[in-house]
């Protein structure tokens with residue numbers, strides 16, 4: 709399906725960042741947009757009167773299922789779904805913070821899977837439906853102190869790897885974006901990271917308009933994976949290698965404020 713033939717798109721998390729950029733991209737080109745946010749933003753809704761705003765928390769399987777059911781019943785199911793909503797939290801620093809971890813996984817992983825379950829139950833309707841997950845280069849090398857973020861994106865990538873092969877050639881086109889750093893409001897621990905790490909992130913970064921354009925070009929194709937930008941893949945791949953061969957590198961052995969992680973045992977057990 710050429711990009712210019714996208715008729716309608718559902719995007720989750722459009723109050724800021726990539727989701728908002730995508731909303732503006734599609735709405736500005738006359739594409740019908742269904743925007744799924746967990747809260748109403750009057751200014752956003754006023755500036756896009758043609759957009760269908762649905763107030764749904766993606767963590768709620770029931771609410772997402774009802775939304776998909778209502779769109780199917782009214783003939784409004786879009787041909788592209790961009791499942792973008794996501795959060796990052798510091799959940800594994802001085803101690804493992806289970807509620808924070810759970811919140812990240814509920815949003816980044818289940819917030820996507822909650823859409824996939826009802827979509828796979830829909831009868832084929834002779835229309836291709838492109839289901840796009842926004843994963844991350846943290847699948848190659850992630851900050852161990854944002855453990856929910858790293859593990860949720862790895863699981864998301866694993867699920868979409870399976871579905872993109874399993875449903876290949878059918879009306880359900882599963883695909884994913886492995887996105888490098890983009891300057892948005894997502895939590896990055898910027899003030900807490902060592903300078904070298906921040907410089908690597910900057911080198912690997914894409915601009916927001918660049919990322920929006922790349923995702924929009926990729927979404928209606930039948931390609932399974934977009935890695936964007938490529939230099940992020942190179943830098944995060946190098947960090948993964950560093951983690952494998954340099955003792956202590958990217959392993960979180962110290963807390964963010966530089967304290968050793970518990971006392972080291974002198975004797976092997």
Ligand SMILES: NC(=O)c1ccc[n+]([C@@H]2O[C@H](COP(=O)([O-])OP(=O)(O)OC[C@H]3O[C@@H](n4cnc5c(N)ncnc54)[C@H](OP(=O)(O)O)[C@@H]3O)[C@@H](O)[C@H]2O)c1
Nearest residue numbers: 721723724725726746766793794844887889890892893894
């Ligand atoms: N920026 C990066 O460096 C980067 C890199 C790789 C991948 N990504 C991925 O790109 C996606 C977009 O992130 P972003 O950078 O654009 O971050 P962002 O500016 O913080 O936007 C995140 C969006 O998700 C929404 N959201 C969060 N929890 C939600 C929930 N439970 N239900 C519905 N919406 C919810 C937020 O809404 P509220 O305003 O209500 O919080 C916001 O609209 C995420 O999946 C992120 O992991 C980002």
